[in-house]
Amino acid sequence: MKQQKRMLRVLAENRGFNPKVLKTLGKRLKVGIIDADLLDHGTRHPNLALEKIAGYCKSLGHEVRLICDYNELDIQLPFFPDSCDYDVLCLAQVFKFTKRPKEIDFLIKNHFIFYGGTGFLAEFDDDVKQLPNLPHEVEHHQPDYTLYDEYIQKQTGGDPKLIKRRFDDYVSYSIGFTTRGCIRQCAFCVNRELKKVVPWSPVSEFMDPKRPRIYLWDDNIMAAPAKVFKKVMEDLQATGKPFQFRQGMDIRLMTEEKAKLFAGVKYYGDYIFAFDHYRKDDAHEWKQVEQTIRGLEIWKKYVTKETKLYVLVAFDGLDYQDIEGAFWRIKILMEYGCLPYIMRFEDYKKSQYKILYTQLARWCNQPSFFKKMSFRQFCIRNEEYHQGIQQPIKNGKFSSRLKFPKGFTPKPTFCACYRAMIEFEEEHPEIAKKYYDLRFEDLKDTFKNRKL
Ligand code: SF4
Incomplete structure (x- = not known):
């Protein structure tokens, strides 16, 4: 003792x-x-x-x-x-x-x-x-x-x-960092110690041959010098095991070479990038948007596999413009045939649109809903469930109107999802008109016709 x-x-x-x-x-x-x-x-x-x-x-x-x-x-x-x-x-x-x-x-x-x-x-x-x-x-x-x-x-x-x-x-996974550090220094990020990307662990350091897959926690693999990036990809590919990067990767740094390398490897699951910016009134922010879109353009030339982008919300603001910024990015991603994943910064709880943020996340973050329904249809479907009715699906499409069967007495209150949708529509009909009825299936891969 x-x-x-x-x-x-x-x-x-x-x-x-x-x-x-x-x-x-x-x-x-x-x-x-x-x-x-x-x-x-x-x-x-x-x-x-x-x-x-x-x-x-x-x-x-x-x-x-x-x-x-x-x-x-x-x-x-x-x-x-x-x-x-x-x-x-x-x-x-x-x-x-x-x-x-x-x-x-x-x-x-x-x-x-x-x-x-x-x-x-x-x-x-x-x-x-x-x-x-x-x-x-x-x-x-x-x-x-x-x-x-x-x-x-x-x-x-x-x-x-x-x-x-x-x-x-x-x-099922061996886990490690092949590189560490990041050039960005985002205000919300905890990875701000190393201001450039440096090689960290060789794959052999953390790989367990008995484990079938590998995942990596690299802060920003896309910002690695070209030689380092290539070496990491080659080393991972040489293991013969499927692998994935778990942090939202920085699509702003996409190059033809990187996209080609990614297209040729045994990648496990969806590719995941980040789409954090949307503000048009700030030159620096807007540059990030342009770089993101340029990255998507390159990416789509080489990679057909499902791609997701984290859409950060409630960080740049908690008002209707932040909601519009989220819808705007969702629309762009639909056009590129990519799936959004809504990442709510914790302050979203302080927003008057707290429930709307949650519904956006519920809609986008469940691809089975997102791929088939517009936001309005998703909210209507929720309300139908709340009321205990189911509208028929015509030609594989969900209805965009809430209808009650004849003689049906609806519950006196709407569900939180439907209520948040209609309240925002009443306040901002122009935003709702632009985005509520967009469907992934209709916009998918139409990016060649897209204007910023
Ligand atoms: S790009 Fe990613 S890793 Fe780098 S500082 Fe921003 S959030 Fe953190």
């Missing part, structure tokens, strides 16, 4: 993950790993930093375990660390909205625990610069992809279908 207390006191002097401590104590340590996002609300992705820490600790001979429930820790304040069963605790948090128990906050504030991750940036603004990155030897250690196995087993009982549905990202 004495050893343990000393250990924790040493750790207290080291903010962030410190490999020296783990190397020098000369004892097999019990390392507890906490994925705060997972324990609060579950996450789709494993935490790569924690997997690297686990891999590193195991390589030193330490015992590593993912904490599957905070209750396991049995933190009895103020007797911690005497009451703790672990020698070292490491916690990572990606999302700032993730909630932690107050006992864990006590451990963090008193540095009884290694902690890090982008989730802490907003919380300790003054400390941002002090939140350390993983040390080189940990950052470049092969991730321990078995870290979450016990948790997954507990959650699914080992049912392969459940595992596939809920934890595919945990079990």
Whole structure:
């Protein structure tokens, strides 16, 4: 126990993950790993930093375990660390909205625990610069992809279908950064440390040959120097495994060469880019729009596979112009045969159009709806469901009018979706007229006739 207390006191002097401590104590340590996002609300992705820490600790001979429930820790304040069963605790948090128990906050504030991750940036603004990155030897250690196995087993009982549905990202992929850094420095982005793109990890560093696919977290692969970009694509292709980049890629930097390279690789799933800008009253913003469209033009020459673009909303404003900016981008994407994916900046909750933003996301982010229905049809379909009626679909097309069968007494209130649509239409009929009835099927691949 004495050893343990000393250990924790040493750790207290080291903010962030410190490999020296783990190397020098000369004892097999019990390392507890906490994925705060997972324990609060579950996450789709494993935490790569924690997997690297686990891999590193195991390589030193330490015992590593993912904490599957905070209750396991049995933190009895103020007797911690005497009451703790672990020698070292490491916690990572990606999302700032993730909630932690107050006992864990006590451990963090008193540095009884290694902690890090982008989730802490907003919380300790003054400390941002002090939140350390993983040390080189940990950052470049092969991730321990078995870290979450016990948790997954507990959650699914080992049912392969459940595992596939809920934890595919945990079990089927090798994960890494082939490059890091970004030239853009967007105001809403946490990746602003490295102002240019540099090679980061060779694929062999993080690839597990037993895993069927690879995904990459590169901040902005499109901004990599041409030689680096080519090498990364060749290395990924050489693995023979399908791969995908998970961050919305920067289509403004598309070139003929990059599009050709992308067209020739074994890409898994949809290509995903970003379409963040729309404002015409700002020369810099408008330049971004022009570059996005130029990128789409090049892309469509070489790639026929499904392509999605993140459409950031509620960042440049929360008013009707932001809604119009979203519709305007959606229309352009329809013309290019691309699918929008609405990304709501968290401030959308403060907008008077909060519900409309949500309905836009529900419509666009479910391609089965988006490909078949205009926004108006989607809202009508929702209202029909709310009323318990279904209009017939004629020639594969949904009706654009809400009609009630004869003798039917409608409910006195509309559903939130339909109500948000008609309220906005009453306020801004000219915007509704322009966009509400556009259908992906009708506009798809008409971009040659499109005027900005
Ligand atoms: S382009 Fe992407 S990675 Fe780069 S700063 Fe902007 S949001 Fe972040």
